[in-house]
Amino acid sequence: MTRRVFNFNPGPATLPFEVIRQASQAVLEYDGQGMSLIEMSHRSKQYDKINAEAEADMKKIMGLGDDYRVLFMGGGASLQFSMVPMNFLRQGQTADYVNTGAWASKAIKEAKKEGSVNVAASSEDRQFAYIPKTFNFTKDASYVHVTSNNTIYGTEWQTYPETNGVPLIVDMSSDILSRKLDYSKFDLIYAGAQKNLGPAGVTIIIAKKDFIDSANDNLPTMLSYKTHAAKNSLFNTPPVFPVYVVGLVLKWILEKGGLDAIEKINTEKAKLLYDMIDANIDFYSPNVDKDSRSKMNVTFRLVNRDLEAKFVEEAKAQDLIGLKGHRDAGGIRASLYNALPLEGVKKLTEFMEQFKKDNK
Ligand SMILES: *Cc1c(COP(=O)(O)O)cnc(C)c1O
Numbered sequence: 548m549t550r551r552v553f554n555f556n557p558g559p560a561t562l563p564f565e566v567i568r569q570a571s572q573a574v575l576e577y578d579g580q581g582m583s584l585i586e587m588s589h590r591s592k593q594y595d596k597i598n599a600e601a602e603a604d605m606k607k608i609m610g611l612g613d614d615y616r617v618l619f620m621g622g623g624a625s626l627q628f629s630m631v632p633m634n635f636l637r638q639g640q641t642a643d644y645v646n647t648g649a650w651a652s653k654a655i656k657e658a659k660k661e662g663s664v665n666v667a668a669s670s671e672d673r674q675f676a677y678i679p680k681t682f683n684f685t686k687d688a689s690y691v692h693v694t695s696n697n698t699i700y701g702t703e704w705q706t707y708p709e710t711n712g713v714p715l716i717v718d719m720s721s722d723i724l725s726r727k728l729d730y731s732k733f734d735l736i737y738a739g740a741q742k743n744l745g746p747a748g749v750t751i752i753i754a755k756k757d758f759i760d761s762a763n764d765n766l767p768t769m770l771s772y773k774t775h776a777a778k779n780s781l782f783n784t785p786p787v788f789p790v791y792v793v794g795l796v797l798k799w800i801l802e803k804g805g806l807d808a809i810e811k812i813n814t815e816k817a818k819l820l821y822d823m824i825d826a827n828i829d830f831y832s833p834n835v836d837k838d839s840r841s842k843m844n845v846t847f848r849l850v851n852r853d854l855e856a857k858f859v860e861e862a863k864a865q866d867l868i869g870l871k872g873h874r875d876a877g878g879i880r881a882s883l884y885n886a887l888p889l890e891g892v893k894k895l896t897e898f899m900e901q902f903k904k905d906n907k
Contacts, residue, residue, distance in 0.1 A: 553891035556869030558742040604797035609730040624739035632661035634762040648697035675700040677836040690714040696722035701846030702839040745793035817842035848878040
């Protein structure tokens with residue numbers, strides 16, 4: 548018997564247990580080949596199939612067509628902070644960024660090393676407790692960059708800004724495939740796998756072909772999107788096993804009924820927890836604006852902050868793991884990614900009821 552806790556960690560994060568079981572089998576032997584998948588060539592026909600299916604399933608789930616590419620790369624979302632401006636910030640132009648938290652700030656810091664950056668809006672004035680609604684965009688910017696979900700502070704874009712033809716680039720690391728969206732409004736989406744899609748070690752880039760073709764030249768080979776697109780993510784040895792697990796997660800999403808079904812359950816999970824907090828604001832205090840609340844990372848405080856460590860400790864004793872807020876934000880954070888079952892949120896809200904009674 549494998550012990551399973553409810554894992555509310557922000558990333559690496561919980562994955563569907565069916566996927567873990569299948570992945571563990573592939574570590575022992577894959578496709579009757581007498582070897583493990585982690586021993587197998589990335590030039591094998593087995594890996595070709597894994598790579599092609601993962602790309603096709605990703606586009607199918609997102610409702611994207613042949614005008615998009617899906618690339619699998621190393622380096623984490625953090626490498627994308629540099630690759631995006633290297634490839635798309637044009638000489639003599641400016642890139643617009645919206646600063647909604649720690650990850651956005653890091654993206655801005657790297658972009659500034661590559662060229663001119665305009666921070667078109669920021670929510671830093673209130674510790675990133677909201678998503679800005681007005682923007683000071685540059686005319687003819689190279690692109691606009693936003694961070695879809697703010698993993699640390701617990702805010703999420705509900706609708707994205709109108710950029711009037713300027714390419715829109717999004718760091719979707721912590722809410723990719725969590726809801727239905729018109730994904731075709733983005734020219735480039737990137738996400739580290741380890742929040743909502745799979746294990747750490749692979750970063751997924753979904754981009755318009757034309758946009759990739761328009762990228763700057765004369766970059767280091769490995770830092771050029773064109774390299775990876777031209778070679779179907781096989782320019783060098785890709786993270787074979789993480790890509791395989793991402794592929795399994797994509798098939799799990801399709802089996803569940805795609806993003807319609809995923810969004811429905813994610814909405815139900817988040818509502819359950821936010822309703823619990825709102826009904827007990829004498830004890831639990833929400834710390835982001837209602838219209839900016841994330842469905843993926845629910846952050847809140849205890850009115851008596853001295854009780855927060857005890858809360859995390861007692862939750863842990865009940866197999867509710869990973870609830871401590873990020874060190875920059877403090878408080879509590881419950882990450883409710885796709886694979887976190889509704890049952891886990893129910894158990895968390897029951898725990899919260901009891902904890903309040905015991906500590907009032
Ligand atoms: C986790 C995270 C990152 C960093 O991802 P790495 O893969 O560790 O580099 C970037 N952006 C967001 C929104 C994240 O949640």
